[in-house]
Amino acid sequence: MEKRIINPWQWxxxxxxxxxxxVKQVKGTLYCSGQAAVHADGQSSTDDMKTQLILAMxxxxxxxxEAGYECKNIVRLNVYTTSTAELWPCFDxxxxxIAKHGIxxxxxxMEVKSLFETLKVELEATVVK
Numbered sequence: 089m090e091k092r093i094i095n096p097w098q099w100x101x102x103x104x105x106x107x108x109x110x111v112k113q114v115k116g117t118l119y120c121s122g123q124a125a126v127h128a129d130g131q132s133s134t135d136d137m138k139t140q141l142i143l144a145m146x147x148x149x150x151x152x153x154e155a156g157y158e159c160k161n162i163v164r165l166n167v168y169t170t171s172t173a174e175l176w177p178c179f180d181x182x183x184x185x186i187a188k189h190g191i192x193x194x195x196x197x198m199e200v201k202s203l204f205e206t207l208k209v210e211l212e213a214t215v216v217k
Contacts, residue, residue: 089114089216091163093192104183105195109163116217118157122168122210123148124203132205137174138181140208145185148211157215159189164214167197175209 094108095101125133125140126147133140152159167182169175175197186193193213203210 089161091161091192091216103195104186105165106192107194109192109194111163111216114216116157118152118155118213118215118217120148120151120213120215122166122212123151124207124210126207132207134206137169137171137208138178141175141178141181144209144211145182148213152213152215155215157217159215160191161217162189162191162193162213162215165191165193165195166212167195168200168203168210168212169197170200170203170208172197172199 090112092110092112093106094110095106097107100107123144124147125135125143127133127143133143135143149159152162167175
């Protein structure tokens with residue numbers, strides 16, 4: 089697999105994403121459903137945004153790993169949240185996770201009216217091999 093990052097500007101670098109990712113010679117593509125703070129028993133978390141974000145990232149990592157892919161090859165990541173105001177103070181946790189895995193992904197962040205049950209944040213990814 090061959091990846092090329094397209095960044096006509098530099099301002100996005102401090103926000104932990106890229107403007108576009110071109111991928112060639114892909115051996116496989118994994119489309120992940122939105123991963124949120126749902127425990128292994130199927131119970132939705134009622135915890136705060138920070139705790140939910142951490143669990144959502146862990147769940148996404150588990151899906152990617154069990155499928156035989158690597159987080160570093162996430163090329164598209166959509167973040168849905170019920171409150172950007174609650175998410176921003178936790179954004180460094182997200183950025184550290186991105187840096188830890190060396191991810192260079194196109195990113196969309198959207199505030200939505202609601203998510204399933206008590207969920208506050210959901211991560212939807214496309215990963216290549």
